[in-house]
Amino acid sequence: MALNPDVTNDRLPEQNRGGGLEQDWAGDDQDWWDWYVTLAKNEETPTELVAGPGLPDVAPASDEELARELAEPYDLDPTAREAFRREAFVRLPAVLSAPVVRRLAERLEELLRAEHGDDVAGRFTALEQMWLHDDLMRAVALSPRLGGLAAELLDEPAVRIYHDNALSKEPGCGRTPWHHDAEHFPLQTVQAVTAWMPMSSIPGRMGPLSFARGRDVRDEVADLEFDKVTSSYDESVAQRFAERQVAVESHPFAVGDVSFHSALCFHTAGPNLTTQPRRALATTYFADGARVVESPTLISGAWRDFLPGVQPGGLAASELNPVVGRRRA
Template sequence: DTYGKAFLQIMNLWRVDQDTKKYVFAKRFAKIAADLLGVDNVRLYHDQALYKEPGGGPTPWHQDQYYWPIDTHDTITMWMPLVDIDVEMGMLTFASKSFDKGAVFNNEISDESETAFDDYVKEQGFEITRAETMKAGDATFHRGFTIHKAPGNNSNTMREVMTVIYIADGAKITPPINKYQADDHRKWLDEKPVGGLVDSELNPKLL
């Protein structure tokens, strides 16, 4: 299980820590997300701390939105290292413009998704891009259907990253099509009715 060895993760820290809440609710981050999506306002889907330990394994190719039971492609994730990082520490790597194709496979993050997406990325000829270095506080933004991965952490330093997932205001909840979407519906959408707006207290407007 490659993904199980990839990193330590915890979600929705904003609900238990006021400093994290200020960070997650920061309007300057939300404004960048809204501008990149071309929408007037965004809501929070959830935050996620991703700590890749020294020797931590790779994160296979995947699409985040496989996990999300929502009806819009207007979704975006901010990925921000909390320490200076370089390619040896597990730099996020993208198949550029791959989000245009929408959902490609019905695969969770796994060795199988790595193989399937690797073949697909090569067949489609997507440009593979990543930063060589990032300072603490730098950030990347990627769409929910962007195919991406990260290598293992080959350094002696913990790769500390905080992410925030933004979705366009007005998004609606769709019927879950896999067990992961059913779990997300329960945990991050407060089990609001299918077909209803994403507007629970867990998904506040950020602008």
């Protein structure tokens, strides 16, 4: 099957077709993802889908087990802290147990089906702000374990939630374009981090999140111009990384592994060449005290949904951005 058969700019909302990047996104978050994945360069040759892993083969955790686990602090190894500081991402083992992943994956399946139905082959289907109406997703979004890790890794006294997300790369969906999230978050800080939590194991052919190593990588590509219509930015970043021998980590994820990538980290993900959806929950945190930039762009997507009532330049602390993590002493 061909990947991303409709690689065109017609995924841009009418109002966003003209002009540059300095404009508000006119669609919702799903519209944004449907557009965004068209900016990735994909192989044109049809590729066979292979069997992918399903849900973890264990009984799901109960409500109490899940709440207890997500409240417990995670003992962060000093080498992991150092790796995050140096490389702008880190992958941590056993942040979630298999029963907790199973429980969350089952709930996520229900939520995605309710929102997007079954006819999703080849798409990147997303959900956001699940924590506002689902108890299990609230336990994840407000989790002191996850929020605490975000605060520790950023080395900030307190972090607020920007949004939660579900990212379902359906069978046959192509690559996620190279990017770094500082461009996506309309914040006057790069002290922001996303916890990416796979809902199954993720082998290489399923499109695990992949990271360019190093905090300064964005200097290597700072001169490349973003293009809202074609895959040229994705291609130029890939080419530049190859020319300058930027190391890219692209490893499978095991059940319970969670990666944390800084807003400075350049990342991508391969196509999902399996018969199972590649699903992850992703929660983004930022340093308490951060302000919204003066001029959010198209790439900031549906940011007003995540910071309701906050104006450009204002303090990023709406009622939907509670403090959810604190650094330990």
